[in-house]
Amino acid sequence: MISSDVIRGYNDTIILYMLLDNDSYGYEISKNIKELSDEKYIIKETTLYSAFNRLMKNGYIESFFKKETHGKRRTYYRITQSGINYYKEKCNEWELTKEVINRFIKEGF
Amino acid sequence: MNYLDNMFATLPKTEQIKSIKEDLLSNMEDKYNELKSSGKSENEAVGIVISEFGNIDELMKEFDIELDGERDELPTLTEDEVNNYLKVNKKWSIFFGTGVFICLLALIQLILIPQIIEDGVITDLSENFNDDILLIPFFLLIAIAIAMFTYAGMEMSFGKYRDLEKRFKLTVHLRKSIENKNDSFHPTYTRSIIIGVVISFLSPITLFIESAINEDVSSYGVVFLLLIISIATSIFIYFGFIKMSYDTLLKIEHSNSNREYK
Numbered sequence: 001m002i003s004s005d006v007i008r009g010y011n012d013t014i015i016l017y018m019l020l021d022n023d024s025y026g027y028e029i030s031k032n033i034k035e036l037s038d039e040k041y042i043i044k045e046t047t048l049y050s051a052f053n054r055l056m057k058n059g060y061i062e063s064f065f066k067k068e069t070h071g072k073r074r075t076y077y078r079i080t081q082s083g084i085n086y087y088k089e090k091c092n093e094w095e096l097t098k099e100v101i102n103r104f105i106k107e108g109f
Numbered sequence: 110m111n112y113l114d115n116m117f118a119t120l121p122k123t124e125q126i127k128s129i130k131e132d133l134l135s136n137m138e139d140k141y142n143e144l145k146s147s148g149k150s151e152n153e154a155v156g157i158v159i160s161e162f163g164n165i166d167e168l169m170k171e172f173d174i175e176l177d178g179e180r181d182e183l184p185t186l187t188e189d190e191v192n193n194y195l196k197v198n199k200k201w202s203i204f205f206g207t208g209v210f211i212c213l214l215a216l217i218q219l220i221l222i223p224q225i226i227e228d229g230v231i232t233d234l235s236e237n238f239n240d241d242i243l244l245i246p247f248f249l250l251i252a253i254a255i256a257m258f259t260y261a262g263m264e265m266s267f268g269k270y271r272d273l274e275k276r277f278k279l280t281v282h283l284r285k286s287i288e289n290k291n292d293s294f295h296p297t298y299t300r301s302i303i304i305g306v307v308i309s310f311l312s313p314i315t316l317f318i319e320s321a322i323n324e325d326v327s328s329y330g331v332v333f334l335l336l337i338i339s340i341a342t343s344i345f346i347y348f349g350f351i352k353m354s355y356d357t358l359l360k361i362e363h364s365n366s367n368r369e370y371k
Contacts, residue, residue, distance in 0.1 A: 025132075026132050026133075026135075026136045027135070027136040027139045027140060030136070030140075031140075031143075042161055044161055044162060044163025044164070044167075045133055045136060045137070045161065045162045045163050046162065046163030046164055046165060046167040046168045047163050047167060049129055049132070049133065049168060049171075050167050050168055050170075050171040053129075053168075053171050053172065054171060072135065074132075074135065075128065075132050
């Protein structure tokens with residue numbers, strides 16, 4: 001399991017990735033993160049909702065209500081164009097970070 | 110879902126927070142149901158859901174910056190304000206209760222005085238007695254009652270206590286102390302209601318006693334019956350209003366946090 005400290009700077013990126021292809025809601029996003037990471041990263045509820053709030057404030061995502069077939073009303077999130085731009089920036093940033101950090105990582109230590 | 114309620118207790122109760130709380134609850138329910146259907150026991154499922162909840166401080170930090178302003182919108186009551194409110198309300202209850210009592214008294218005397226005169230207790234008046242004269246004390250008493258209602262009403266509505274009908278916050282400490290007062294008032298309230306009900310029920314006894322002693326003057330019995338019912342009514346009003354003032358102080362907060370989840 002990855003500690004939340006290490007991954008903190010990339011929670012937003014992870015969430016944006018989840019919204020790239022289709023709109024989603026809180027539980028689905030956290031479930032997909034868990035699956036995609038082979039259960040190595042489980043995002044906490046509070047982390048997820050702090051991130052939603054931050055992303056909305058910055059205009060990277062927007063929320064809307066959607067009624068499920070069984071009548072439950074859910075808050076869905078949708079990525080915006082500036083969200084997509086931000087995501088691309090973060091991807092570039094990660095490439096660079098990865099490259100730099102890798103230089104300080106000794107293989108087979 | 111007490112867990113979430115506790116977690117959110119310290120957060121300001123804005124629409125935004127409320128909607129996040131609802132989302133979180135729905136997420137946690139989904140997660141719980143899925144864990145259950147994948148064969149986890151109830152305890153395990155609850156444990157996992159809670160362990161994956163995270164830290165409420167994280168949310169608070171995120172919202173604090175935005176909410177600083179909104180937080181002050183709900184006035185926090187000071188201890189003085191609360192005590193004053195209770196004091197004024199008590200005064201109001203006395204005035205209102207007494208006012209109602211006087212009104213009933215005004216009606217009672219309409220029966221009582223002719224009876225007294227008829228019995229010759231006040232002999233001087235009995236010859237040239239005019240029914241209209243009864244209306245003088247009647248209106249006099251009603252006037253006093255109206256004066257009392259008006260005075261009590263002004264005290265209540267022109268004070269800053271109007272705000273209390275809306276929304277406000279209580280500090281945890283103050284809330285506790287009001288709850289204590291309310292708890293210690295409750296037996297008194299219950300007792301007063303019981304006494305009121307019992308004497309209302311027993312009031313017809315005066316009629317029996319009256320007719321036992323003397324079959325003629327049964328209107329005295331009616332007078333006593335009405336008098337007792339008036340007293341009971343005043344008791345109901347007085348204690349009822351005091352109860353209401355505690356409810357006002359305590360309930361508003363309750364309804365805020367209880368409304369969200371059944």
